[in-house]
Amino acid sequence: MLAPLRSALLDRAGFRHAFFTREGGVSRGLYRGLNGGLGSDDDPADVAENRARMAAHLGVGPERLLSLYQIHSALAVPVVAPWDSASRPRADAMVTERPGLAIGVGTADCGPVLFADPEARVIGAAHAGWKGALGGVLEATLDGMEALGARRARILAALGPMLSQAHYEVGPEFEARFRAEDPANARFFREGARPGHPHFDLPGYLRARLEHAGIAAIDDLAHCTYADETRFYSYRRKTHRGEADYGRHIAAIVL
Template sequence: MMPEAVTTEKLKQQAIAHGFFGRTGGHSNSPFDSLNISFAVGDDPKAVNQNLDDIATQIGVSPANLCLVKQTHSTMVISVTAASPRNDRIEADGMVTATKGLALGIQTADCGPVLFADPKNQIIGGCHAGWKGAVGGIVGNTIEAMVQLGAERQHIIAILGPSIRVESYEVGEKFKADVRAQHAHTAPYFKLPSNAKAPHFDLPHCIMDQLESANIADISDLELCTYQNSDKFFSHRKATHLAEKTGRQLSVISLL
C-alpha cells in the first residue's frame, strides 16, 4: 500500500509536486498506524524511516533529499539547499528553497501545515503554524524568506492543509486572557461555538488572515479537520482526549 495524500489542482496545474499526507499507507503498527513520520512518539524507527522514504519516493525525490526540521513552535524560517540528517535537524518551523530535487516536509498532528509555491520563479516554502507560530508571524516570515530568494508576492500560491477546526479546539478562559494580553489582534479568533462552554480558538481563521494580509496571489484552505477525521489524519488532541498515543503526518512540496 502506498502513502495516501490530498493534493490540490492549483499546484498540480503549475506542475508543483506536493501532497498533504495523512495517516494511511505506511508501515507503523497501532497506535501509530500507519504512516507516522515522527521518531519522537515511541514508534519503531525502522517503520518511521520507511514511511519517510516512501513519501519522498511518491513525491518524486530521493529519500536523501527530503528536508525536515526540528519544529519548536517558533517563527524561525530557514533557506535550505540540502537536507539535514534525520537525527540532527536544524531548529525551525518554516523552510524555503529554490533548489530543484529537494522536498520540504512539514510535520503536524492538529497544527496548520501551509505549503507555498511561486511557480514563475520556481521557489517553494512550507511552514508549521500552530497557534503560537501563527500568532507570532511564521506565515509572513515564510513568505518574506521566499521573497529574499527571488519570489514575487503576485505569483505566490499558498494552501492550508489538514488542521484542527474551531469546533474541536477548546482552549479555556485563561488561555484566551493570556494570549489576548500579549497579542491584542487575536480577539477575533476566540469564539464560542454552539453548545460550547468555554472559548475555542479558530486556528484556520488566524492563518488565513495572515495569508490574506500578505498580499500574495492565491490562498486557499482544504477545510479538513484533523480532530473530526482522526481515522484519516493524526490528531494529538483527539488522542489526548482518548488517553492514547498517536503519530504525526507530513505535508510535502517539491520542485522537480
C-alpha cells in the same frame, strides 16, 4: 496504498506536493498507518519505511525528504542541501529554490502550510500551530522566500488538514493573549458548550494572516484532523484518550 491530499491551486501551478494522510503506511498500534514523525516513539524502521514511501511518491530519494526539529517558533531556514535526521535545524519553516529537495513539516493538529512562487520557482513549507502563527512563522516563511527572489504578490499558499474550530476548545487566557496582540482577533473565537471555554478558529486565523501579508491566492483544504481518525493523527484526540503518543503527518513540496 498512499492517499495524500493535494491542493488544486498548487496542482494548476505545476508543483509536486502532498499532504499525506495515515493511509498507506506500515506503522502499528497507536501509530497505525503512515507515521512520518521522527520525534515519535514509533519503531524507527517503520518510520523510515513510511518516509521512503512518501519520498518515492514525491519523486525523490528518502534522504531528500527533509524535516525540521520543530519547536513552535517563528524561525524559517533556507535549504541548500540534504541533512540527516540528527542534524536537522531547530525551526518551523523551510524555503528553497533548489530542485529535487522535498521540504516538509510534520503535524498532528497544527497547520501545515505549503507555499510556491510559480515565476521565481521558490517554495516554502511551514508548521503553523497557534504559537508559531501568533509569533509570525508564516510571515517569516514569506520573508525567506523573498530573499530567494520570490514576490509576495505571486506567492500561492495551501492550508492542509488541521484542528478545526469545532474541536479547538481553549481557556480564557488563550483568547486573552490573542486579543492583547490585536483586538480584531476576537473574530476567531466563538462560545463553546462550556462557558468560559471558547473555540479557536486556527484555519481562519492562518488565512487572515496570509491575506494581510498580501499573497496572491490561498487554498484551504478544510479537513479536520480530530474529526477523521481514519485518515488523520491528532494530538488533541490522543490527549483526550490519555494515550501515550501519536503519529505525525508529513506535508511536503518539491521543485
